[in-house]
Amino acid sequence: MKAACKLLVLAFAVPLALVVSGAGTAKSAPRANDAASYTINIKDFMFTPRNLVIPVGSKVTWTNKDEEPHKVAEVNSSFTSQPLDTDEGFTYEFTTPGKYQYFCTVHPRMTGTIIVENK
Amino acid sequence: MSRKIIHDHNHDGIDRRGFLECMAWAGTGALCVLSGGVLKSYALSEMGQATKALTNADFSFVQISDSHIGFNKPANPDVSATLQAAIDKVNALSTPPSFILHTGDITQLSKPDEFDTAAQLLKGLKTDQILYVPGEHDVLDGTGKLYRERHAVNSVGDGWYSVDLKGAHFVGLVNVLNLKAGGLGFLGPEQLEWLEKDLKNVSSSTPIVVFAHIPLWSVYPEWGWGTDDSAQALSYMKRFGSVTVLNGHIHQTMRKVEGNVTFHTALSTAFPQAAPGTPGASPGPIAVPAGQLRTLLGITDVNFVRGQHGLAVTDSTLAEMGSPMMHPMESHQ
Numbered sequence: 001m002k003a004a005c006k007l008l009v010l011a012f013a014v015p016l017a018l019v020v021s022g023a024g025t026a027k028s029a030p031r032a033n034d035a036a037s038y039t040i041n042i043k044d045f046m047f048t049p050r051n052l053v054i055p056v057g058s059k060v061t062w063t064n065k066d067e068e069p070h071k072v073a074e075v076n077s078s079f080t081s082q083p084l085d086t087d088e089g090f091t092y093e094f095t096t097p098g099k100y101q102y103f104c105t106v107h108p109r110m111t112g113t114i115i116v117e118n119k
Numbered sequence: 120m121s122r123k124i125i126h127d128h129n130h131d132g133i134d135r136r137g138f139l140e141c142m143a144w145a146g147t148g149a150l151c152v153l154s155g156g157v158l159k160s161y162a163l164s165e166m167g168q169a170t171k172a173l174t175n176a177d178f179s180f181v182q183i184s185d186s187h188i189g190f191n192k193p194a195n196p197d198v199s200a201t202l203q204a205a206i207d208k209v210n211a212l213s214t215p216p217s218f219i220l221h222t223g224d225i226t227q228l229s230k231p232d233e234f235d236t237a238a239q240l241l242k243g244l245k246t247d248q249i250l251y252v253p254g255e256h257d258v259l260d261g262t263g264k265l266y267r268e269r270h271a272v273n274s275v276g277d278g279w280y281s282v283d284l285k286g287a288h289f290v291g292l293v294n295v296l297n298l299k300a301g302g303l304g305f306l307g308p309e310q311l312e313w314l315e316k317d318l319k320n321v322s323s324s325t326p327i328v329v330f331a332h333i334p335l336w337s338v339y340p341e342w343g344w345g346t347d348d349s350a351q352a353l354s355y356m357k358r359f360g361s362v363t364v365l366n367g368h369i370h371q372t373m374r375k376v377e378g379n380v381t382f383h384t385a386l387s388t389a390f391p392q393a394a395p396g397t398p399g400a401s402p403g404p405i406a407v408p409a410g411q412l413r414t415l416l417g418i419t420d421v422n423f424v425r426g427q428h429g430l431a432v433t434d435s436t437l438a439e440m441g442s443p444m445m446h447p448m449e450s451h452q
Contacts, residue, residue, distance in 0.1 A: 044401040044403075045342075045401045045402060045403065066401075066403055067190075067192040067194065067403055067404050068403045068404070069227070069228055069256065069259060071259065071261075075300050080261075083228055083229070083259040085228060086192070101300065102300075103300035103301065105261070105298055106255045106256075106259065106298075107255075107343055107402075108298040108299055108300055108301060108302045108303070108343070109301065109302070109303070109340075109341075109342070109343045111300050111301050
């Protein structure tokens with residue numbers, strides 16, 4: 001059963017980019033077993049999905065769909081985007097496992113979490 | 120007519136129903152006179168008294184806010200034109216303002232050409248002096264350097280300062296930098312320490328005007344419309360007879376009186392934003408039919424009445440011709 005799931009995920013994740021949409025929680029967040037590319041939409045002053053679990057080596061792209069500029073930053077400054085105007089994006093590759101909490105430095109009520117797991 | 124705060128569900132001194140009443144006159148112009156730290160509002164039948172208070176004013180200044188030069192989305196494709204309309208309105212005031220306050224978000228993206236365009240337009244104001252504080256849109260470089268080298272050369276720290284003008288003490292605060300994840304606007308310990316020292320040298324009878332971009336009171340924290348450590352700042356102002364707090368950021372007028380402090384937020388010159396908590400809304404620009412836009416943008420005219428510690432605050436929209444229309448309203452005393 002586990003192997004079947006893995007195959008199913010692989011089929012979607014490689015080689016195509018896996019685009020994740022819809023608000024998720026850490027518990028139900030989409031996960032993949034191999035590195036892939038993920039997109040987090042910034043819309044209506046929210047990160048969607050807000051919580052994301054990804055395998056190490058994955059790239060995440062935040063794309064701003066608001067008319068308001070946003071700026072994505074990890075709380076310990078391991079990554080900080082340039083200001084993102086409408087339709088602009090920022091991509092970061094997660095090469096180290098761990099829990100990354102990030103927020104919008106312009107609108108700090110906007111927060112999100114990425115958990116990077118070993119393959 | 121006066122009202123008491125009777126619906127303080129969040130124990131923050133804010134009457135939500137009162138808010139809605141305030142919103143009913145937002146964008147149409149209203150007149151309040153602050154006397155001895157107490158807000159007095161005038162109905163149309165009382166305009167004689169209000170006019171007397173205004174004509175006795177020693178000086179006036181105008182607050183402009185949230186110009187967002189560089190913004191070009193459907194909510195307002197021409198923010199330069201509406202800033203120009205605001206400037207024209209100021210220049211047409213029957214009593215020329217002694218100076219202007221711009222309470223931030225001068226630009227949309229902190230770009231040098233946006234600052235330059237704004238400065239070029241604001242040069243058209245018939246005034247000797249413009250005092251600025253930054254909005255979060257003006258410090259997208261992360262430090263506020265671009266803003267400070269243009270508009271806060273003689274400031275302290277991240278750009279805060281005070282200045283005595285016409286017998287009143289004006290304090291420009293910065294609450295848009297070093298924001299914390301999950302938090303609101305932030306003044307920070309360094310600025311608070313400076314503020315406490317700054318106010319120690321001011322006599323209790325001096326009117327205090329504090330201006331900052333994000334409201335220094337909890338308008339609607341769910342949308343980030345408040346400042347985490349504003350209570351600390353306000354605690355330094357308890358001994359003063361008259362404290363007026365002027366903010367921008369929320370693109371709509373709101374007013375609250377708490378003891379000796381009157382809080383007021385200004386209209387934007389660029390685009391409106393939704394009333395707090397509007398279902399399905401977020402704190403971003405909202406597009407309205409073109410004919411309505413200028414009814415939702417405007418300026419704030421503030422008049423000082425010496426001896427009464429009085430400030431008369433008048434909001435007027437860009438759609439109104441000539442003198443601001445005075446409207447009946449209820450106060451929250």
